[in-house]
Amino acid sequence: MRGLAEAFRGRPGPIVAATLIVLLVVYAFVLPLVTADPFSMSGMSILDAFSPPIWMDGGQATMPFGADDQGRNLITAMAYGLRTSIMVGAISVVIGLVIGGALGLVAGFVGGRTDAIIMRLADVQLAYPALLLAMVIDGIATAILGRGRSNEMAIAIVIVSIGIAFWVQYARTIRSSVMVERDQDYVAAARVTGRSNTAILIQHILPNVMAPVLVIATINLGIAIITEATLSFLGIGIPPTYPSLGSLIRNGNNFLQSGEWWISVFPCLLLVALVVAVNVLGDHLRDHFNPKIRGRT
Amino acid sequence: MIAHTTERILQTVLVLLAISFIAFLLVATLGDPLTSLLPPDASIADRQDLIMRLGLDEPLLTRFLHFLNGMLHGDFGISYRTQDDIGPMIATRLPATIELAFASLLVTLFVGVPLGILCGVRPNGIISRGVMLVSIAGITLPNFVVGVLLIAIFSVHLGWFPSFGRGDTVQIGGWTTGLLTLSGWRAIILPAITLAAFQVTFVIRMLRTQLLEVGQSEHIRFARARGLSERRIWSTYAMRNALLPTITMLALQLGNVIAFSVVTEGVFAWPGIGSLFLQSIQAADVPVIAIYLIFVGAIFMIINLVVELIYPLVDPRLKRSGA
Amino acid sequence: MSEPVLKVRDLSVVLERNGRDFPVLDGVTFDIAPGEVLGLVGESGAGKSMTGIAIIDLLVPPLRRTSGTIALSGERLDQLSAKRMRRVRGKRIGFVFQDPMTSLNPVLSIGRQLTDTMRRHLPLTRGEARERAIAWLTRVGLANPPRVFAAAPHELSGGQRQRIVIALALCAEPDLLIADEPTTALDVSVQAHMLTLLRELHEETGTAMMLITHDLGVIAKMADRVAVFYAGRVIETAPTGRLIGAPLHPYTAGLMQATPAPDADGAMRVRAIPGAMPGIGALPPGCAFHPRCERAQAICREERPPLADAGGHDAACYFPLVEEVVS
Numbered sequence: 025m026r027g028l029a030e031a032f033r034g035r036p037g038p039i040v041a042a043t044l045i046v047l048l049v050v051y052a053f054v055l056p057l058v059t060a061d062p063f064s065m066s067g068m069s070i071l072d073a074f075s076p077p078i079w080m081d082g083g084q085a086t087m088p089f090g091a092d093d094q095g096r097n098l099i100t101a102m103a104y105g106l107r108t109s110i111m112v113g114a115i116s117v118v119i120g121l122v123i124g125g126a127l128g129l130v131a132g133f134v135g136g137r138t139d140a141i142i143m144r145l146a147d148v149q150l151a152y153p154a155l156l157l158a159m160v161i162d163g164i165a166t167a168i169l170g171r172g173r174s175n176e177m178a179i180a181i182v183i184v185s186i187g188i189a190f191w192v193q194y195a196r197t198i199r200s201s202v203m204v205e206r207d208q209d210y211v212a213a214a215r216v217t218g219r220s221n222t223a224i225l226i227q228h229i230l231p232n233v234m235a236p237v238l239v240i241a242t243i244n245l246g247i248a249i250i251t252e253a254t255l256s257f258l259g260i261g262i263p264p265t266y267p268s269l270g271s272l273i274r275n276g277n278n279f280l281q282s283g284e285w286w287i288s289v290f291p292c293l294l295l296v297a298l299v300v301a302v303n304v305l306g307d308h309l310r311d312h313f314n315p316k317i318r319g320r321t
Numbered sequence: 322m323i324a325h326t327t328e329r330i331l332q333t334v335l336v337l338l339a340i341s342f343i344a345f346l347l348v349a350t351l352g353d354p355l356t357s358l359l360p361p362d363a364s365i366a367d368r369q370d371l372i373m374r375l376g377l378d379e380p381l382l383t384r385f386l387h388f389l390n391g392m393l394h395g396d397f398g399i400s401y402r403t404q405d406d407i408g409p410m411i412a413t414r415l416p417a418t419i420e421l422a423f424a425s426l427l428v429t430l431f432v433g434v435p436l437g438i439l440c441g442v443r444p445n446g447i448i449s450r451g452v453m454l455v456s457i458a459g460i461t462l463p464n465f466v467v468g469v470l471l472i473a474i475f476s477v478h479l480g481w482f483p484s485f486g487r488g489d490t491v492q493i494g495g496w497t498t499g500l501l502t503l504s505g506w507r508a509i510i511l512p513a514i515t516l517a518a519f520q521v522t523f524v525i526r527m528l529r530t531q532l533l534e535v536g537q538s539e540h541i542r543f544a545r546a547r548g549l550s551e552r553r554i555w556s557t558y559a560m561r562n563a564l565l566p567t568i569t570m571l572a573l574q575l576g577n578v579i580a581f582s583v584v585t586e587g588v589f590a591w592p593g594i595g596s597l598f599l600q601s602i603q604a605a606d607v608p609v610i611a612i613y614l615i616f617v618g619a620i621f622m623i624i625n626l627v628v629e630l631i632y633p634l635v636d637p638r639l640k641r642s643g644a
Numbered sequence: 645m646s647e648p649v650l651k652v653r654d655l656s657v658v659l660e661r662n663g664r665d666f667p668v669l670d671g672v673t674f675d676i677a678p679g680e681v682l683g684l685v686g687e688s689g690a691g692k693s694m695t696g697i698a699i700i701d702l703l704v705p706p707l708r709r710t711s712g713t714i715a716l717s718g719e720r721l722d723q724l725s726a727k728r729m730r731r732v733r734g735k736r737i738g739f740v741f742q743d744p745m746t747s748l749n750p751v752l753s754i755g756r757q758l759t760d761t762m763r764r765h766l767p768l769t770r771g772e773a774r775e776r777a778i779a780w781l782t783r784v785g786l787a788n789p790p791r792v793f794a795a796a797p798h799e800l801s802g803g804q805r806q807r808i809v810i811a812l813a814l815c816a817e818p819d820l821l822i823a824d825e826p827t828t829a830l831d832v833s834v835q836a837h838m839l840t841l842l843r844e845l846h847e848e849t850g851t852a853m854m855l856i857t858h859d860l861g862v863i864a865k866m867a868d869r870v871a872v873f874y875a876g877r878v879i880e881t882a883p884t885g886r887l888i889g890a891p892l893h894p895y896t897a898g899l900m901q902a903t904p905a906p907d908a909d910g911a912m913r914v915r916a917i918p919g920a921m922p923g924i925g926a927l928p929p930g931c932a933f934h935p936r937c938e939r940a941q942a943i944c945r946e947e948r949p950p951l952a953d954a955g956g957h958d959a960a961c962y963f964p965l966v967e968e969v970v971s
Contacts (some may be wrong), residue, residue, distance in 0.1 A: 148340060163603075299461055538746065547734035548730050
């Protein structure tokens with residue numbers, strides 16, 4: 025933790041980014057506690073439909089960013105959407121980390137044929153960009169589970185799709201770290217003294233991979249949030265009946281032509297603010313820890 | 322050298338076979354082609370007929386060989402969604418995607434390369450700093466957000482360009498082109514910019530880094546000490562060294578470009594392969610998804626292979642001498 | 645005595661760091677007569693190479709020339725516009741860099757680099773340039789010149805490349821050749837050949853030469869006159885024979901005891917004298933050499949000795965060695 029505090033000394037950019045992230049998280053998780061869900065009947069008021077932002081003619085003080093076609097107050101709807109996007113992003117990163125971590129550990133420790141199979145699988149997967157892969161996995165899940173899926177099911181599918189799409193980087197990082205450590209004398213010594221593999225792992229390998237994995241996870245969080253938004257925007261992620269930044273933008277996009285630009289543009293800007301903040305933070309962490317992460321562009 | 326080439330080609334073929342097999346397994350195990358392809362009131366005989374026609378009663382490996390053999394002969398299977406042959410489906414949509422890719426490549430060349438050179442040659446100029454600042458947006462903005470914002474500004478607000486479709490198209494042989502009509506050109510501009518946003522940023526940043534690096538090298542200093550003009554030094558002596566890695570890196574980004582083309586086609590309702598892929602995902606049309614996967618994988622792997630094999634021929638630094 | 649080819653007076657260069665200027669060259673002064681070979685000798689970081697780069701005006705930030713006049717056959721180079729200066733580089737002053745492995749553009753053929761350089765400065769057609777390029781390749785002793793002409797740098801050895809670098813520096817027939825450690829990066833077996841080549845070319849063309857080296861052996865073989873550098877200053881200058889026979893400055897004497905001992909990496913330190921040359925920004929007051937000098941007195945610690953003009957053998961020292969050597 026001291027390393028983390030050290031990482032921020034005297035750097036305004038990352039500090040602003042970190043502050044912005046905290047503010048956005050507070051907005052996303054506190055506002056929904058005190059307002060009615062705009063995606064339930066009680067949260068909408070059809071009379072307010074297409075109410076413009078506060079500074080335009082007909083704008084209302086209670087709806088600073090206006091309202092959408094169903095009369096949902098955008099400032100509330102965006103908080104709900106942001107909450108979904110952050111949670112989907114975070115959980116999918118964890119899933120990717122768990123899958124990648126497990127496969128990387130196994131590949132590194134067992135080696136041999138198991139290692140070869142896992143790493144070839146990683147190679148094949150790298151032929152496809154994560155976004156495309158998430159789309160395909162989403163489509164396949166739909167094919168397996170049928171089309172009549174609930175909101176919860178759709179969200180779960182999105183999370184898993186993105187998570188699976190991102191495992192390779194973690195697996196590679198952790199595998200190489202394990203391989204380096206595996207042959208160290210102290211690991212052999214620990215084995216001889218009867219320590220279990222798990223104990224060796226936790227004590228020796230975990231500290232080595234923490235920094236690079238944290239950096240990859242932060243950068244991937246940004247990508248995961250974009251991926252969710254993209255999928256939902258394209259109508260293959262979270263359905264328009266459930267708020268996420270992507271589904272809000274998709275819904276608003278229907279009214280872009282008729283002049284109600286705010287319904288899509290504000291969620292767009294919110295998404296951009298979140299992603300830029302996470303990226304700035306990720307880049308900074310990467311530069312600070314400067315781990316040997318394969319260059320990602 | 323030859324052994325290495327052969328080995329790499331073999332590896333590529335093996336990976337492509339693996340991808341094809343995974344794709345085939347998807348088709349073979351997911352969804353029920355009989356219910357998808359047959360009307361609800363189909364007779365037992367109809368069912369039996371279709372099973373025979375699709376070879377569903379044969380063992381898995383035989384079916385995979387049939388699948389491969391079919392692909393080699395242009396038979397890509399049948400879409401569950403439209404019940405059409407997938408081959409012609411792709412063929413009719415291919416021109417739209419290729420023209421979009423071509424247009425975005427033009428944008429990349431005429432915007433990205435000059436700006437990249439400017440940023441590399443005059444890294445501290447005001448324009449360069451501005452370009453670098455904007456390029457951060459190009460990297461972080463999600464592709465579809467770029468599209469939505471472009472539509473909001475240039476299509477809705479200014480009314481300059483249409484927000485969807487290809488405009489009027491002309492049929493030339495088997496190729497439908499939008500590049501021969503004014504409305505076609507107007508329609509391609511916004512999608513091309515959207516798709517190019519990533520590549521332009523990438524090229525600017527790569528070229529800048531490369532030129533900055535080359536600009537500090539000893540051989541450029543020696544060229545200056547020989548009195549060569551700055552123009553000649555940058556245009557020939559530095560650019561030759563910087564362009565090659567840039568093009569290579571861009572070629573290796575092809576996978577991302579393909580993914581972004583799906584998004585761009587989705588945003589602008591561009592009737593290309595990307596839209597077809599999106600519709601197939603929405604409809605869980607597994608055969609089309611599978612073919613698309615193979616298609617993308619093949620393009621990606623082949624480009625990778627070509628870059629890797631050609632690079633040493635183009636760059637004399639890597640040429641293997643006889644020794 | 646005729647007008648010197650190169651006349652450098654009071655040349656000073658600073659390195660800017662955190663808004664402060666640190667001297668790198670301080671009041672460097674010397675002449676090179678037509679057809680003369682002047683050797684600049686000193687340890688790594690003494691300012692020899694910096695002097696060469698400053699003469700052709702290729703210093704890049706954070707390095708900057710702060711004072712001094714540089715005259716080439718009477719023409720003030722320090723007052724030339726950047727554009728006119730580009731006509732001087734290559735055309736009137738040729739420059740040979742230290743490392744032939746990095747001096748050549750890796751993606752252009754040898755012929756292209758030669759003809760580009762010649763056609764920049766001389767009115768030649770493509771065909772004539774090619775002919776001359778091949779003549780130059782022959783002249784610098786390369787076998788099979790047409791093949792070398794078409795070759796890329798990586799196909800050639802270090803020695804071959806350095807011959808090409810020399811051809812590139814001389815191909816527009818300059819009045820002055822500055823050679824910065826032309827042999828340091830080469831195999832020992834190739835070094836002698838390269839010196840012989842430089843000597844021959846010098847005699848054939850009559851070009852004046854400024855030879856930068858840390859190796860007094862090279863100086864003895866090549867130079868007519870020597871300027872010894874220490875911590876950014878010229879501390880002694882004399883005809884080669886006199887300097888080697890009877891050095892005045894204690895540093896020069898120490899330098900000679902250390903010869904020949906060029907390190908593989910060229911970063912030669914004079915081990916015969918205790919201590920090390922002060923780095924940039926760490927110059928002591930007075931004579932820069934006094935902390936290492938056995939003969940230092942109070943005045944050496946307080947006042948900087950000037951380069952005394954003593955009829956061709958000058959030294960910047962209050963207590964030169966001359967009497968001892970004589971006695």
